Amino acid sequence: MSKISFNxxxxxxxxxxxxxxxxxxxxxxxxxQLSYSRLLGRLTKLGFVFLLITFALYLFGIxxxxxxxxxxxxxxxxxxxxxxxxxxxxxxxxxxxxxxHGDLLNLxxxxxxxxxxxxxxxxxxxxxFRNREPLQGIIAILEIIVLVIAASGLLKxxxx
Numbered sequence: 001m002s003k004i005s006f007n008x009x010x011x012x013x014x015x016x017x018x019x020x021x022x023x024x025x026x027x028x029x030x031x032x033q034l035s036y037s038r039l040l041g042r043l044t045k046l047g048f049v050f051l052l053i054t055f056a057l058y059l060f061g062i063x064x065x066x067x068x069x070x071x072x073x074x075x076x077x078x079x080x081x082x083x084x085x086x087x088x089x090x091x092x093x094x095x096x097x098x099x100x101h102g103d104l105l106n107l108x109x110x111x112x113x114x115x116x117x118x119x120x121x122x123x124x125x126x127x128x129f130r131n132r133e134p135l136q137g138i139i140a141i142l143e144i145i146v147l148v149i150a151a152s153g154l155l156k157x158x159x160x
Contacts, residue, residue, distance in 0.1 A: 032124050032127050032128070032131070035123065035124060035127065036120050036121075036123070036124050039119070039120050039123055040116060040117075040120050043112075043116045043119060043120070044113070044116060047109050047112050047113040047116065048113075050108075050109035050112060051106070051109040051110070051113070053109075054102075054105045054106045054108060054109055055106060057102050057105060058102035058103055058105065058106055061102065062102065063100065063101060063102035063105060064100075064101060064102065065101055065102050065103040066087075066089070066098060066101040066103050066104050067087055067103060069103075075087060092153050093152075093153065095107055114151070115151070117147065118144055118147045118148065118151075121140050121143055121144050121147075122144060124140060125137050125140040125141055125144070128140060
């Protein structure tokens, strides 16, 4: 595994260092960190484009909406439980069955954006084990497990 050394006065990525080692000055960025950040940047841009596309589908009425836009203002002021009752909106992951509606399709890129951290962790986990850093790999796996359990809704905490 290599690190790219950055001099304090100017960025110089011509010299690489192993992750455990420290150069005399500047700061190091591990190749795994660069890989993570590159993937994070690409997926974030992809998610943003995806969000723009789904919003355009909603805005131009290309797909029918679950709730007609002209009725939205009458629902905005209601507490959540009343809103859900009035609109008969499904909760949890049930929205996945309603992706044919333009207004609910917008939730898909939001879910994608929320999952990017997990995707990036998956990509570097493999590299940790390949680079013989099993402790880092195990920590990354545990983080992935926590994120997936939290997103799944399996654990219900609080009064919601």
